[in-house]
Every structure is written in structure tokens, then in C-alpha cells.
Amino acid sequence: METIDFLSSHGDLLLDSAFKKITTIRIGGPIKYLVSPFDMNRLKLIITYLKEEGIAFKMVGRGSNMVCGDGMYDGCVIKLEHLDHYEFQDDGKLYVEAGMVVPRLANVLATQGLSGLEFASGIPGTIGGLIFMNAGAYKVEMKDVIDSVLVFRDGEFVWLSNEECEFAYRRSIFHKHLDWVIVACKLKVERGDREKIKALMADRQQRRRNTQPLDKPSVGSCFKNPDSDYAWRYIDGVGLRGYRYNGIEVSEKHPNWLLNVKEATAQDFIVTSNFIKDRVKSAYDVDLVMEVELFNC
């Protein structure tokens, strides 16, 4: 069976998409195949097929931590848009599929008076992407709320415990196994006061609006915070707040955010981030490490 026929019989298939259409910073070239499997079993069939055919694949959630190259991606991007179910379980845990968008889930939980995801209500990714990154805010990370993760690896579905996910600062075991697919998870949530949960989320949203340039395309923070201080403070210290290179601008509001202000390319992003790294290294002897992933660059 032809690849197009196979993929379109197991998911929604797009042949004219591009990374600039599916990432929050709106950068990146055309994608040969973009498929959203209809369900978990179809996901399994698609991955197995792609591996057998030697076709590269890349999981993408909301593309909120990725800057992708401007050239064609000659492989298959898989999005889990149809895997977004959730279910409260008898043991009190919340089962959630990996394609669920996190701010939406946080709102659902808040409405039901369930606490646990308040920290993540402003992180614009999917459960899969947040687990991959061990995303966090306000000193809480995914590792604090994950009970276990369902993974498709080496042809089978396997549950990994929290410890087995090897969570660390913006890292997890999934960085070492790029062909593993996060399919679902169980979250630890607790009953709380609905009004307090909502108030906390509203407060966090306001803090974000005050300190982050949410009105421009970005991937959030570009660099991880070194142990010594916040990355933004080093970037500010070398005078790069507001610096502009082609379509990329170092945010005036938050210098660790690089914004796509005018049809930026991946190259613009790379040149700017390398320039920042060099300036910070010479001034402070600090090695800034990228938090955002460069893909197909």
C-alpha cells in the first residue's frame, strides 16, 4: 500500500503543512506527511509502518518548544490531536491521553475543584510535550504530579513509573529515546477549594501577562536558567534586551524570550541565540544551554 493511502486510512493526513503552521513561533519549512492518528491502535500501526518503511517521524504537540529548520522535512510529523480523552479513576488518579492541551485540562480540573495542575495552566503545550520536557513553573514541575506514563516503545505499550521517567530540570528519559511515544499518563490530583484554585490560576495568568511578551510568536524561554542566576539577567547584563537580528527580537519585556517579529527564519533564531551565548560566555564565563529544541535545522 502506498504511504499516503496507509496514513490516510489510519488518521487525518495533511500533505501541504509546514512547521510554521504548527509551531507557536511560526518558523519552519514544509512537512512531507502530517498525520493525526484516529486512536491509540492506529498510532501503533502508523509507527510500526513508518519504522518498517524507514520513514523518519517526529512527535509534535503544540510545537511550543520547537524551532524547526526552513527546509523540507522529508518525514512524517505525528500529532495526537485525537488522543485527548481523560477519565477519573477509582484509585483517585486522573488518566489523560497525551494529546490533551494542558491549559484546557487545568481549567476542567479547576471547575471540578481539583488541584494539581494550577502551575501549568499557562503553559501552552500538550500533556505529551509537558512530560517530555518535564515542564514547570513557580517551582512545580510535571514530575511532581505524574504518577506514571504510558509509552509506546519497541512495538509495545508499557507503563513507566514516575522514577523510571528520570525527570530532571527540563529533561526526562524521553530525550534519550526519541522514538518512544508518550501516549497517556496518570496524574495525581487532589480535591481542593474551587474558588482558591481559580484565584491562583488567575493570579498566575496575570503574572505572566505582566512579565512575558504573550502577544508575539515565541517558544517561551530560549535558555535554561543556569544554577547561578536567571538566564534573562545574564542576557540583560550584556546589553541585549531589545536586540534585533532580521526577524528575531530579544524581548524588551523578558530578555530570555526571542520573538518572531517579522517573518523570522530558523537561521535568524540560531544566529541570535549563538550571539547571545557568545556574549554571555565572554562577559560572565557562563555557558547558556538551550531549553528550546532545534529540529531539522
Ligand SMILES: Cc1cc2nc3c(=O)[nH]c(=O)nc-3n(C[C@H](O)[C@H](O)[C@H](O)COP(=O)(O)OP(=O)(O)OC[C@H]3O[C@@H](n4cnc5c(N)ncnc54)[C@H](O)[C@@H]3O)c2cc1C
Ligand atoms: C507562551 C509560552 C509560555 C511557556 N511557558 C513555559 C513555562 O512556564 N514552563 C515551561 O517549562 N515551558 C514553557 N513553555 C515552553 C513549552 O510550552 C513547553 O516546553 C511544553 O512542554 C511543550 O509542549 P508541546 O506539546 O508544545 O511540545 P512540542 O514543542 O510540540 O514538543 C517538544 C518536544 O516533546 C516531544 N514530544 C511532544 N509530544 C510527544 C509525545 N506524545 N511523545 C513523545 N515525544 C513528544 C517533541 O518531539 C519535542 O521533542 C512556554 C512556551 C510558550 C510559547
